[in-house]
Amino acid sequence: MSEQIDERLRTELQRQGVWVTSMQDLYNWGRKNSIWPLQFGLACCAIEMIATAASRYDIARFGGEIFRPSPRQADLMIVAGTVTKKMAPQIVRLYNQMADPKYVIAMGACAISGGPFKQGYNVLKGIDRYIPVDVYIPGCPPRPEALLHAFMELQSKIDSQKLTGAHKAVHLDPKQPSEFPVPTFGKHDLEPPGNPVVFQPPKIER
Amino acid sequence: MMESLEEIKARIQAAAPGVKIDIVANGSPSQQHSLLIDNEHAVGIAKFLRVDPALRLDFCSNATGVDWLDRTVKKTVKVKKLVDGEEKEVNETIEGKIPGYLEAVYHLYSITHKHGPVIIRMRTADRTDGARLPSLTPIWRSAEFQEREIFDLYGVRFDGHPDLRRILMWDEFQDYPMRKDYREPDDYEWEPTPHDEVLEKAKQHYPPRPAEEELKPS
Amino acid sequence: MTPNPYLFIVIFVGVALAFPLIPLALAWIWRRIFQPSKPGPDKTSTYECGVESIGDAQIQFHSQYYLYAIILLLKRFAGGLKRK
Numbered sequence A: 001m002s003e004q005i006d007e008r009l010r011t012e013l014q015r016q017g018v019w020v021t022s023m024q025d026l027y028n029w030g031r032k033n034s035i036w037p038l039q040f041g042l043a044c045c046a047i048e049m050i051a052t053a054a055s056r057y058d059i060a061r062f063g064g065e066i067f068r069p070s071p072r073q074a075d076l077m078i079v080a081g082t083v084t085k086k087m088a089p090q091i092v093r094l095y096n097q098m099a100d101p102k103y104v105i106a107m108g109a110c111a112i113s114g115g116p117f118k119q120g121y122n123v124l125k126g127i128d129r130y131i132p133v134d135v136y137i138p139g140c141p142p143r144p145e146a147l148l149h150a151f152m153e154l155q156s157k158i159d160s161q162k163l164t165g166a167h168k169a170v171h172l173d174p175k176q177p178s179e180f181p182v183p184t185f186g187k188h189d190l191e192p193p194g195n196p197v198v199f200q201p202p203k204i205e206r
Numbered sequence B: 001m002m003e004s005l006e007e008i009k010a011r012i013q014a015a016a017p018g019v020k021i022d023i024v025a026n027g028s029p030s031q032q033h034s035l036l037i038d039n040e041h042a043v044g045i046a047k048f049l050r051v052d053p054a055l056r057l058d059f060c061s062n063a064t065g066v067d068w069l070d071r072t073v074k075k076t077v078k079v080k081k082l083v084d085g086e087e088k089e090v091n092e093t094i095e096g097k098i099p100g101y102l103e104a105v106y107h108l109y110s111i112t113h114k115h116g117p118v119i120i121r122m123r124t125a126d127r128t129d130g131a132r133l134p135s136l137t138p139i140w141r142s143a144e145f146q147e148r149e150i151f152d153l154y155g156v157r158f159d160g161h162p163d164l165r166r167i168l169m170w171d172e173f174q175d176y177p178m179r180k181d182y183r184e185p186d187d188y189e190w191e192p193t194p195h196d197e198v199l200e201k202a203k204q205h206y207p208p209r210p211a212e213e214e215l216k217p218s
Numbered sequence C: 001m002t003p004n005p006y007l008f009i010v011i012f013v014g015v016a017l018a019f020p021l022i023p024l025a026l027a028w029i030w031r032r033i034f035q036p037s038k039p040g041p042d043k044t045s046t047y048e049c050g051v052e053s054i055g056d057a058q059i060q061f062h063s064q065y066y067l068y069a070i071i072l073l074l075k076r077f078a079g080g081l082k083r084k
């Protein structure tokens, strides 16, 4: 049903005025052009996100202008800004409450790794310690164009997701988790400091 | 023009005899000297500063903490000593230990007279159990959150504060992160270009180098 | 033969039912075939602000609260009338 159509056949048919598609293409086409982000900003990067949503950069051109105030209606979480350790459990909980399929963009140095505040006592060293991130945008802050680029990257990622088979999309696989453990406030740090299921920092080889 | 700190000190001591006030000089270009007031009479002194018609320091713009670790100070003193049966003056260095303490510093302004700042500071007895100070929130309401912040980050307990809880960190947190001897939990992760403190931390996580023989080409 | 004038309404009701039901049915079929449902304690929780809710949702308001509300309503209503 979702077998890929032969590209040559498809173009040939299109030339004759017949438009064919597969279920998978139709499904992904619909999803990638209506990504609704969750409306929240954490620090200075959020200003750039707001600029991206406003008329000058206009994320509406890509179908992402509907910022939802509720996680139940959102597909995309743009982690725009510094995640403090006090905020991290709330972010993870919001991610858990989003309906599948859901995607995460880590925007800016802070969301990726803690950025300029990495050595701070209350700064989480990257949101990818607790939730899986799909697109990382470097920069401090990234320009709105960079966010748009990340958005397009995400669209092409969605476009390439499979509907069936062994490599089907994560949200279609009943074995893949949709919720991730929420860290708790410990005596000296968040507990646990990272989720090993999603976060494996590179090891040093000598 | 506002009175000098010496005049303020003299007037406070005239109004309330027995109050201990020191002037802490600031050698930096800002020349912002401060009054070190004693904890017992702090609330009374604060009230005086606020209601005194000439001063009327009705606005506490900033309250902050300072951490002073235990210090050893070297002093050279001239001591008379018997050297070879003769009495001579000899320079000798003695090491003095100053036990650590915490400070709370308040910057006061007057909206009425448009002058300021007058800086007052209070010192705790030590950095552990004796880290207590009287709260000045009853005098300046704006100190409430800032005293909570000092409590949160330095661990100074303010007696008489209406609502002393942590304000930035979570309630379960037990350390005081702005103290100079605070060590953050070691959550080092691999970095391509570690430097300074991060390099020090990174070195502890590097696997041991393989022995020299193994590296030699055979 | 003129059609029954009420036939229109029947068609209208039919279309009105089909419009919401067809997408719902499609979604239901889609879920059965492709999308496994993955409920969880966070996902199905009542509130969605990210902070865990404290205490019971079914708390009792003091009866004075309603009295205040009524008095406020009366005052506003009366004030509006007076201005007219």
Ligand code: SF4
Pocket (backbone or CB within 6 Å): A043, A044, A045, A046, A080, A081, A082, A107, A108, A109, A110, A111, A115, A116, A139, A140, A141, A142
């Ligand atoms: S990456 Fe830079 S601009 Fe973005 S939140 Fe961090 S400090 Fe602010």
